[in-house]
Amino acid sequence: xxxxxxxxxxxxxxxxxxxxxxxxxxxxxxxxxxxxxxxxxxxxxxxxxxxxxxxxxxxxxxxxxxxxxxxxxxxxxxxxxxxxxxxxxxxxxxxxxxxxxxxxxxxxxxxxxxxxxxxxxxxxxxxxxxxxxxxxxxxxxxxxxxxxxxxxxxxxxxxxxxxxxxxxxxxxxxxxxxxxxxxxxxxxxxxxxxxxxxxxxxxxxxxxxxxxxxxxxxxxxxxxxxxxxxxxxxxxxxxxxxxxxxxxxxxxxxxxx
Amino acid sequence: xxxxxxxxxxxxxxxxxxxxxxxxxxxxxxxxxxxxxxxxxxxxxxxxxxxxxxxxxxxxxxxxxxxxxxxxxxxxxxxxxxxxxxxxxxxxxxxxxxxxxxxxxxxxxxxxxxxxxxxxxxxxxxxxxxxxxxxxxxxxxxxxxxxxxxxxxxxxxxxxxxxxxxxxxxxxxxxxxxxxxxxxxxxxxxxxxxxxxxxxxxxxxxxxxxxxxxxxxxxxxxxxxxxxxxxxxxxxxxxxxxxxxxxxxxxxxxxxx
Numbered sequence: 056x057x058x059x060x061x062x063x064x065x066x067x068x069x070x071x072x073x074x075x076x077x078x079x080x081x082x083x084x085x086x087x088x089x090x091x092x093x094x095x096x097x098x099x100x101x102x103x104x105x106x107x108x109x110x111x112x113x114x115x116x117x118x119x120x121x122x123x124x125x126x127x128x129x130x131x132x133x134x135x136x137x138x139x140x141x142x143x144x145x146x147x148x149x150x151x152x153x154x155x156x157x158x159x160x161x162x163x164x165x166x167x168x169x170x171x172x173x174x175x176x177x178x179x180x181x182x183x184x185x186x187x188x189x190x191x192x193x194x195x196x197x198x199x200x201x202x203x204x205x206x207x208x209x210x211x212x213x214x215x216x217x218x219x220x221x222x223x224x225x226x227x228x229x230x231x232x233x234x235x236x237x238x239x240x241x242x243x244x245x246x247x248x249x250x251x252x253x254x255x256x257x258x259x260x261x262x263x264x265x266x267x268x269x270x271x272x273x274x275x276x277x278x279x280x281x282x283x284x285x286x287x288x289x290x291x292x293x294x295x296x297x298x299x300x301x302x303x304x305x306x307x308x309x310x311x312x
Numbered sequence: 313x314x315x316x317x318x319x320x321x322x323x324x325x326x327x328x329x330x331x332x333x334x335x336x337x338x339x340x341x342x343x344x345x346x347x348x349x350x351x352x353x354x355x356x357x358x359x360x361x362x363x364x365x366x367x368x369x370x371x372x373x374x375x376x377x378x379x380x381x382x383x384x385x386x387x388x389x390x391x392x393x394x395x396x397x398x399x400x401x402x403x404x405x406x407x408x409x410x411x412x413x414x415x416x417x418x419x420x421x422x423x424x425x426x427x428x429x430x431x432x433x434x435x436x437x438x439x440x441x442x443x444x445x446x447x448x449x450x451x452x453x454x455x456x457x458x459x460x461x462x463x464x465x466x467x468x469x470x471x472x473x474x475x476x477x478x479x480x481x482x483x484x485x486x487x488x489x490x491x492x493x494x495x496x497x498x499x500x501x502x503x504x505x506x507x508x509x510x511x512x513x514x515x516x517x518x519x520x521x522x523x524x525x526x527x528x529x530x531x532x533x534x535x536x537x538x539x540x541x542x543x544x545x546x547x548x549x550x551x552x553x554x555x556x557x558x559x560x561x562x563x564x565x566x567x568x569x
Contacts, residue, residue, distance in 0.1 A: 064494070066434045113435060113493060131431060141434045145494045174388060177323045177398045178370060178439065178554075236370060236557070237321070237402045297435075300493070 059127035061117045062146035072108040089137040103156035109293030116156040164246040164300040167259045172238020184295035190266030197272035198265040202228040209282040212251035261288030316384035319403040329365040346394040360413035366550030373413045421503040421557040424516045429495020441552035447523030454529035455522040459485040466539040469508035518545030
């Protein structure tokens with residue numbers, strides 16, 4: 056028996072999220088089917104991040120145990136033959152039997168992309184949220200800085216009863232704006248040790264309210280204090296969000312790529 | 313009667329090219345339908361570049377004449393409501409009645425993107441050609457430089473009987489390579505005063521042969537001399553190609569954006 060870790064990239068557009076569900080096609084379900092068929096034994100992967108419907112990933116992680124004799128490093132080739140074009144394994148590797156990305160000291164990076172222009176651009180439609188409303192990026196940057204640090208993110212999450220603590224540490228929240236021929240691309244990059252349900256999308260929705268002038272950049276501290284989802288901004292749409300990277304710390308950290 | 317010019321962006325993936333055809337959905341056909349419905353008169357646009365099936369554009373141009381009283385500058389709003397999400401008008405403007413982009417002194421820029429990595433990346437699958445074969449980018453750059461200037465491009469075109477001259481001037485052929493997390497993105501940018509049928513894709517196919525070591529960088533001059541399509545490389549697939557930009561010269565040049 057050995058444990059194999061997959062680095063999985065996907066275009067989430069046509070999926071009902073990561074996690075296997077009674078209805079709808081999911082990333083996890085597609086991986087389970089491809090692995091079970093390919094290895095000839097029932098495989099159930101365990102993912103690092105249960106991304107929502109429509110969210111993309113350049114780098115999600117999944118581990119599974121197998122009796123296969125084939126080296127884990129070779130599995131990505133055969134696996135990619137069996138996966139649809141919008142899900143691919145970019146790396147497969149053997150990891151220690153007890154290793155699980157969710158049990159490691161790690162940092163995850165998400166990026167949210169917003170395309171601001173008078174008209175939507177077909178070439179930017181799949182991996183960015185389009186808005187024609189101008190955004191004050193300097194105000195958004197001032198607000199973003201207030202997310203960094205250890206906070207109770209209750210106001211920035213959709214409650215899930217099983218969660219015991221809403222305290223998370225955001226190690227980075229940076230905004231860049233790149234001029235494109237017919238509009239601007241704003242990227243909001245958020246890194247942290249863990250994220251509550253919908254946390255990045257609510258942070259982004261709140262930053263957009265600041266960008267539109269509906270909320271002061273200084274309001275973030277008060278929103279944290281109120282511990283009330285209703286006082287933060289709306290949940291930004293899934294299409295703009297991408298899980299971009301993982302970094303592991305501690306002894307024998309596993310390298311992703 | 314006035315003449316309106318549209319700047320049109322599209323994801324060419326699901327289209328049978330620009331030009332209206334008996335079978336298959338085309339960009340031109342979609343524009344004609346949307347304009348005819350919206351303006352209430354039969355409209356037939358005339359395009360600047362008849363891009364092939366599967367080729368993308370950030371900036372193709374189309375002109376049409378109309379009796380509509382609405383200012384041309386306002387038409388893009390209503391038009392975009394009627395266009396599918398993979399075709400959008402990024403700018404509409406009134407131009408002189410005799411103006412046609414194909415009759416102007418102009419330069420067109422195409423970009424061809426090649427994603428080189430061990431595995432295809434779902435997030436790069438729509439607007440780039442994937443290859444796992446490493447490419448020698450320095451050799452490709454040396455070959456690319458030989459395309460610049462006035463040449464008879466017969467060897468780099470699929471013959472079309474109606475063409476009278478195969479002499480074209482390439483004003484730029486530049487290659488950049490950007491490192492991405494799981495692979496490299498190579499961009500081949502070609503600018504010129506006009507292009508023969510399949511010319512950019514055959515230039516790219518030939519540059520890839522150089523990158524793979526199947527052809528010497530110095531061979532380009534001999535391929536020009538032989539005036540024979542068979543001695544150049546294969547036609548690179550449509551998915552990697554995008555019409556990126558137009559520039560007009562001369563008196564009262566029309567500004568694209």
